[in-house]
Amino acid sequence: MTPVCRLLVSFALAVWVAALxxxxxxxxxxxxxxxxxxxxxxxxxxxxxVGVGSFDRHPAEVDSLPKVGGLIDPDMEQIIALTPDLxxxxxxxxxxxxxxxxxxxxxxxxxxxxxxxxxxxxxxLGVRTGQRMPADALADRIGSQxxxxxxxxxxxxxxxxxxxxxxxxxxxxxxxxSGGIGFLHDMVEAAGGDNVFAAVARESVQLSSESILTAxxxxxxxxxxxxxxxxxxxxxxxxxxxxLPAIPAVRAGRVHLLLxxxxxxxxxxxxxxxxxxxRALHPKAFQE
Numbered sequence: 001m002t003p004v005c006r007l008l009v010s011f012a013l014a015v016w017v018a019a020l021x022x023x024x025x026x027x028x029x030x031x032x033x034x035x036x037x038x039x040x041x042x043x044x045x046x047x048x049x050v051g052v053g054s055f056d057r058h059p060a061e062v063d064s065l066p067k068v069g070g071l072i073d074p075d076m077e078q079i080i081a082l083t084p085d086l087x088x089x090x091x092x093x094x095x096x097x098x099x100x101x102x103x104x105x106x107x108x109x110x111x112x113x114x115x116x117x118x119x120x121x122x123x124x125l126g127v128r129t130g131q132r133m134p135a136d137a138l139a140d141r142i143g144s145q146x147x148x149x150x151x152x153x154x155x156x157x158x159x160x161x162x163x164x165x166x167x168x169x170x171x172x173x174x175x176x177x178s179g180g181i182g183f184l185h186d187m188v189e190a191a192g193g194d195n196v197f198a199a200v201a202r203e204s205v206q207l208s209s210e211s212i213l214t215a216x217x218x219x220x221x222x223x224x225x226x227x228x229x230x231x232x233x234x235x236x237x238x239x240x241x242x243x244l245p246a247i248p249a250v251r252a253g254r255v256h257l258l259l260x261x262x263x264x265x266x267x268x269x270x271x272x273x274x275x276x277x278x279r280a281l282h283p284k285a286f287q288e
Contacts, residue, residue, distance in 0.1 A: 025085075025129065025130035026048065026084075026085035026086035026106065026128070026129055026130075027048055027085055028048060028050045028082065028083060028084045028085050028086075029045065029048050029049050029050065029084060029085065029086045029087075029088070029129065030049070030050060030051040030052070030068060030079055030082060030084040030086070030087045030088065031049060031051075031052055031053065031056075031087075031088035032052065032053030032054075032056075032068060032069065032070055032071070032074055032087075032088065032089060032090075033053065033088050033089070033090060033110045034053060034055055034056045034057065034058070034261070034265045034267070035110075035118075035265040035266050035267030036088050036108075036110055036121070036122075036125060036267065037049065037052050037053065037056045037058075037062060037088070038056075038058045038059065038265070038267040038268050038269070039122050039125060039135075039138065039267050039268055040088075040125070040129065041058075041059050041061060041062075042059075042138050042267075042268040043122070043125070043126050043129075043131040043134040043135040043138050044131055044134045045129045045130075045131050046059075046061060048129070049062075049065065050065065050066070050082050050084060051065060051066045051067075051068045051078070051079065051082045051084065052065045052066075052067060052068070053067070053068065053069065053070045053071075054067045054068070054069055054070045054073075055070050057261060058261070058269075066078065066082065068082070071090050071092070071093070074089070074093065074096050076096060076099055076100075079100075080100075080103055080105070084105060085105070085106060086105075086106045086107070086108060086128065086129065087100055087105055087106070087107050087108070088107075088108045088110060088125070089107055089108075089109060089110065090109075090110055090111075091109045091110060091111040097109065108124075108125060108128055112182060112183070112203065112266075113182070113183065114181065114182060114183055114185070114186045115146065115183050115186040115187065115190065115266070115270065116186075117183075118183055118266040118267070118270060119139040119142060119143055120139075122135055122138055122139045122142075122267075123135055123136055123139050126138075126139075138268060141271070142268065142270050142271045143271075144271075145271030145272075145274070145275065146190050146270070146271050146274050149190060149191060149271070149274050149275045149278045150190045150191075150192070152278070152282075152285055152286070153191065153192030153278050153281070153282045153285050154192070156192050156281075156282045156284075156285055158192060158193060158194040159193055159194065159217075159218040159219045159254075159281055160193075160194050160196050160215075160216070160217050160218045160219070160248075161188050161193035161194060161195055161196065161217055161218070161219050161220075161221060161281065162177050162195075162196050162197070162212070162215055162217035162219075162220050162221070162249070163177055163178040163184055163185075163187075163188050163193075163195065163221045163222075163223070163277075164176065164177045164220060164221070164222040164223065165177070165178065165184065165204070165222075165223045165263070165264060167222075169226075169237065170236070170237070170240060171240065172209055172212075172240060172241070172243060172244070174206070175206070175207040175208075175212065176204050176205065176206055176207070177197055177204070177205050177207055178195060178197065178203070178204065178205070179197050179200040179201065179202035179203055179204055179205045180195060180197060180198040180199055180200050180201055180202070181201055181202065181203055182203035182204075183266040183270070184203070184263075184264075185198065185203075187263075187270075187273060187274045187277055188221070188277065190274050190278075191274050191275075191277040191278035191281055191282075192278055192281055192282050192285075193219070193221075193277070193281050196215040196216075196217050197215065209244060212244060212247065213244060213246055213247060216247060216248055217247065217248065217249045218248050218249055218252070218254065219249050219254045219255075219256070219280070219281060220241060220247070220249040220250075220254070220255045220256065221256050221258060221277055221280055221281075222237070222238075222255070222256065222257050222258070223258050223263040223264060224237070224257060224258070224259050225259070225260065225261040225263070225264055226259075229259055234257050234259075237257060238255050238257050241255045256280040258276055258277070258280065260273070260276075263276075263277075
């Protein structure tokens, strides 16, 4: 869905929800999408969340809520037993969406997109849950933070960046990097980088050593959300890239490992993630 279409849908939903009495708005919400679970709490709908995904970690309040599976293994029996008024699912979960619709349970469908798509989704979710104003404020805050980051690095030379979000630990096998669409690509661009795979019209690109050498990035940003990533393992994983010494990023010692699920779960901390990437790309721009 294009940003314009999203805005039109959001406006239509806002008019519809505003006309409803408060008691008809969802009072029991389940979300198995970590980014939107976090958004629900950030926009003030947290007290109405009665179940979350097995991979939800933020905010801390989710730890005490029932876990109902995730993208691959949603527990539909448990979800229905929790009697939700609204369930937030991934758009690819077609069978589960149909099952909930048959049960008469409303669904909010999540789909990956770019930064602007994510902000529009937060606004739509706010409308759908009766939290329109705080959701708009949240989206505005995130957008403003990203704009401040972009402005801060606007006069810096743009390095060629390869953003890696997956590979086999200890090896350079099954390396996945950001392509030229999606929120990861948008974060690199907003952080003042030039994505080496910007011309690839996909969210992800699987890379061989040869394709990495050909791309010749000036900087490698690798993301990890492995909670077992000790300082010693961080050093070891960065050292793996020394197996390709011809890469400019390796020669210059500009391989950065950034830790945290905020980099791969586009939600309320998306501005923080963009700023962390910008600080790795342009450390001098952030010197006080």
